[in-house]
Amino acid sequence: MKAAVLKSFGSPLIIEDVPEPTIGTGEVVVDVVATRVLSYMNEVFSGERNYALDLPIIPGPGGIGRVRALGPDATRLAIGDWVFCDPTVRSRDDAAAPDIALQGLTAAGPGGMRLQQHFRHGSFAQQMRVPTENVKRLGAITSEEATRWCALGTLLVPYGGFLAANLRPGEIVLVSGATGNFGSAAVAVALAMGAACVVAPGRNETILADLVRRFGDRVRPVNLTGNEDEDRERMKRASPGPIDCVFDIMPPSVSPTVVRAAIMTVRPYGRVVLMGGVGMLGGPGLELPYNWIMRDCITIHGVWMYPPDAATRLIALVRSGLLRLDHTDATEFDLDHANEAVAHAAANAGPFKMTVIRP
Structure with missing residues (x-):
């Protein structure tokens, strides 16, 4: 599959073919349709923000896509479901105080770095592997609507x-x-x-x-x-x-x-x-x-990020009509132009503006 890879801080993303993700128990593979580019991604990639990233890595925090493959413990998801991939990945062996990594972006502490070593690669790729509990069903949408649903990551x-x-x-x-x-x-x-x-x-x-x-x-x-x-x-x-x-x-x-x-x-x-x-x-x-x-x-x-059920509750708020996604104006890039997308996001930061990569 094609992906944008960050190999060293201060260098541009390399667009290349990489192995497709393999699936295990407690995991889902998603075909990425749209993913937002944070306005400060250029500062992360340059090393200015000093984010904890174990390079090389496919960046990209979360995205919108369709379920491609399921682990044996998934009981509600189905192949082809439209989903939001929540980038806030939590360790599963201490529910009271889990370690946290933001998939494709950063990690908190040594435990978060260990977590990142497995769920390291993010959404700047045609496919990504996500913990089952981080895959949130959106209901029926069109491919074109996937871009505006990327606003969930900001909201x-x-x-x-x-x-x-x-x-x-x-x-x-x-x-x-x-x-x-x-x-x-x-x-x-x-x-x-x-x-x-x-x-x-x-x-x-x-x-x-x-x-x-x-x-x-x-x-x-x-x-x-x-x-x-x-x-x-x-x-x-x-x-x-x-x-x-x-x-x-x-x-x-x-x-x-x-x-x-x-x-x-x-x-x-x-x-x-x-x-x-x-x-x-x-x-x-x-x-x-x-x-x-x-x-x-x-x-x-x-507060760093949000609780595990927040994405599902926010999706319901959007579906109810109380929270609108059409306030956000999005500019789209394909994966081959990921570096241009990063530059555009930095130059066009501000309220209700979003830069999106569609792999």
Whole structure:
């Protein structure tokens, strides 16, 4: 089969023929029809992000495809089923605290690296091998619709954060990083889950106005100044009531003071979700007042990805019509032009934009 292979950091992907994946118990082989390209994949491939990858590897976190082969323990899947391949692979020998690898992208700790050595290859290929529990049925779709269903991979990240925070209908949410790709997805997901409104701070007035255009007056935009105290008050004033939940998805390049300004808008007994990259590339970490956390009974959730059942629940949210996929504009590339797709994703990052490879 044909695949795009990363053989060394700083080098382009090599498009070549590789052996087809073999199947074992607890595994499924999927014919990949469409897979998204993360906007920062170029930084992963260059080594700038210092992601844990045991090279050579076929990259690509998750994708949309059809079941090609099943292991003997699959009881609901069938050959030909349209599925989403969830890239969050968990070890099976410690359910309470599993090791995690993001298939085709990175791994956490020594256990995650061991996991990656088996489920190493991702979706930039014509076929991929996936743990049975990571293959989520989509129902009937067309080949053309596979591209837009790739948006699940982006939407799942904030969905996991809101599940951790137990977001309830009617609550007020603040999304720190609302003008980014994952942040704008967080706005859409929070509203689909029943948030009364979403406070959306940012410096890009055009993107803030677009969020209001897409979702109406349930989005409350806030133009940031860069002054921590002033911005915190602006965000509070924009909210129609106490802010129940703050969701942070700021990238590594952002100052911790910007993140802190947003976090400390949350009401007493409120919840904070941290899914961003503060300090990931070095520099100061996030400092929060101990007394404020303690006296205001603030719950802080550090969340990496989402629980195992999240993809199935999110698919149901889309099928219900509460969460729409047609907000996202996609640009398609074939596998032979994978390097061009990576460059395009980096140059066209932003809300509701997606670059897709169709192997």
